[in-house]
Amino acid sequence: DVKVTQSSRYLVKRTGEKVFLECVQDMDHENMFWYRQDPGLGLRLIYFSYDVKMKEKGDIPEGYSVSREKKERFSLILESASTNQTSMYLCASTPGLAGTYEQYFGPGTRLTVT
Amino acid sequence: DAKTTQPPSMDCAEGRAANLPCNHSTISGNEYVYWYRQIHSQGPQYIIHGLKNNETNEMASLIITEDRKSSTLILPHATLRDTAVYYCIVRVRGGAQKLVFGQGTRLTINP
Numbered sequence: 001d002v003k004v005t006q007s008s009r010y011l012v013k014r015t016g017e018k019v020f021l022e023c024v025q026d027m028d029h030e031n032m033f034w035y036r037q038d039p040g041l042g043l044r045l046i047y048f049s050y051d052v053k054m055k056e057k058g059d060i061p062e063g064y065s066v067s068r069e070k071k072e073r074f075s076l077i078l079e080s081a082s083t084n085q086t087s088m089y090l091c092a093s094t095p096g097l098a099g100t101y102e103q104y105f106g107p108g109t110r111l112t113v114t
Numbered sequence: 115d116a117k118t119t120q121p122p123s124m125d126c127a128e129g130r131a132a133n134l135p136c137n138h139s140t141i142s143g144n145e146y147v148y149w150y151r152q153i154h155s156q157g158p159q160y161i162i163h164g165l166k167n168n169e170t171n172e173m174a175s176l177i178i179t180e181d182r183k184s185s186t187l188i189l190p191h192a193t194l195r196d197t198a199v200y201y202c203i204v205r206v207r208g209g210a211q212k213l214v215f216g217q218g219t220r221l222t223i224n225p
Contacts, residue, residue: 004157033212043158045212058212090157092213102148103213105157 003027004106006091012112019078021109023091031094032074033103034058034066036087043090049074081113118202123220132189134219136202139183144206147178149187150215151198158201158213161187192223 007022023032033048035058045058047066055066063085067075074093078085088110092103119137126132138147148163162169162176164185169176175188189196201218205211 035213042215043213048212088155092157102160102163103158104160108155108157110155 004091004093004104006089006106006109008109009107010110010112012114013078013081014114015082017078017081017113019081019111019113021076021078021089021091021111023074023076023093023106024072025074025091025093025104026072027093027095027104028071029093029095029104030071032068033092033094034064034074034076035090035092036060037090037108038087046076081111083113085111086113087111118204118216120200120202120217120219122217123222125222125224126189126192128194128223128225129191132192132196132221132223134187134189134200134202134221135184136187137184138202138204141182141204145204146207147176147182147185148203148205149174149176150201150203150213151196152201152218153195153198158215161200192221194223194225197221197223 004025013019031050034046035043037043044060046064047058049055049068052071065077088108090108091106094103146163146165149161150158152158162174164176178185199218199220201215
């Protein structure tokens with residue numbers, strides 16, 4: 001079974017702090033994604049990566065950056081956390097550039113910024 | 115991407131088959147039907163996908179009509195743990211594509 005893990009299930013941070021969210025997948029997938037999910041707004045793509053050290057902006061990249069130094073690990077960084085970044089953050093992975101639409105998700109990190 | 119229409123909510127008794135419909139009348143020839151679900155406070159979970167033939171896996175069966183304008187996801191013996199929001203998506207296959215959910219169907223399994 002594909003396993004996608006995220007570093008924390010719940011996180012509380014203060015405004016202005018730098019926040020690191022880490023995602024690890026164990027199936028050698030090329031593509032990894034970071035989404036946020038908010039009530040009424042659905043899933044929104046922040047960034048994705050199709051290979052080590054490669055990244056592409058999604059729909060809402062402002063205030064975020066990412067890092068992919070190893071194939072299995074994709075980190076999301078909030079440079080200076082703000083209250084409007086309080087959300088559920090979801091990491092996903094999927095195999096292959098010419099691959100498929102079956103995305104495998106981690107359990108999510110519920111981040112609260114106070 | 116073709117638009118999908120699902121009922122906003124459904125109920126099913128535990129142990130019975132849950133049949134979740136999805137309409138996708140504008141589906142094009144190279145678009146697949148995918149189903150995901152999201153249990154409360156968890157990440158979405160891929161269930162099954164198909165092009166035109168019926169598909170079955172350990173979680174569910176997918177029945178696609180011959181004209182491909184609608185489909186039904188079947189959970190053969192629903193349990194309380196199947197209570198979730200179920201999303202039907204129509205997409206072409208390939209590439210690193212973002213996932214976009216519609217409103218989905220909130221399925222409640224009753225004891």
